[in-house]
Amino acid sequence: MSKRQGRGRGSGTERPRPGGQRPRAASSGRPQAPDGQPLPAGQDLYTPGASDTRLALERSSARPLLFLRQLPWWIPLLVVLALMITGFAVPGWIGAVALVLVAAFLVWLAYMSWPRVNTRGRVLRILAVACMLAAAVVQARR
Numbered sequence: 001m002s003k004r005q006g007r008g009r010g011s012g013t014e015r016p017r018p019g020g021q022r023p024r025a026a027s028s029g030r031p032q033a034p035d036g037q038p039l040p041a042g043q044d045l046y047t048p049g050a051s052d053t054r055l056a057l058e059r060s061s062a063r064p065l066l067f068l069r070q071l072p073w074w075i076p077l078l079v080v081l082a083l084m085i086t087g088f089a090v091p092g093w094i095g096a097v098a099l100v101l102v103a104a105f106l107v108w109l110a111y112m113s114w115p116r117v118n119t120r121g122r123v124l125r126i127l128a129v130a131c132m133l134a135a136a137v138v139q140a141r142r
Helices: 052-070 074-089 093-116 119-141
Strands: none
Touching (some): 074 119, 093 119
């Protein structure tokens, strides 16, 4: 039995696609993300009953969030890790700015997820931001 037999829908005689692409699933009529998962339909990206300020921020954040979603999971992780290493390794204002950038990213993600997170998750997000800002102040004074 070959590797391809018994997997997926085909009879096992599917041709390999260039670049290792997977066969596309049947279309549900909804736009697909690059990883093949359907994007949320309609207003699912926005918080129901939200204030005008929150809706405006959610609308302006929709593109960056979808861009982050299409990236491989390790790219944002590496960028944040690089900023944190720079922040802790480089004394002075340069390190402080790197840590403030991480804190700003955490604040943005925390704000976007706030309505759907329980109290424990909110407390942890506040602590993470507070720790990043405290580390930035320490680095700025070095």
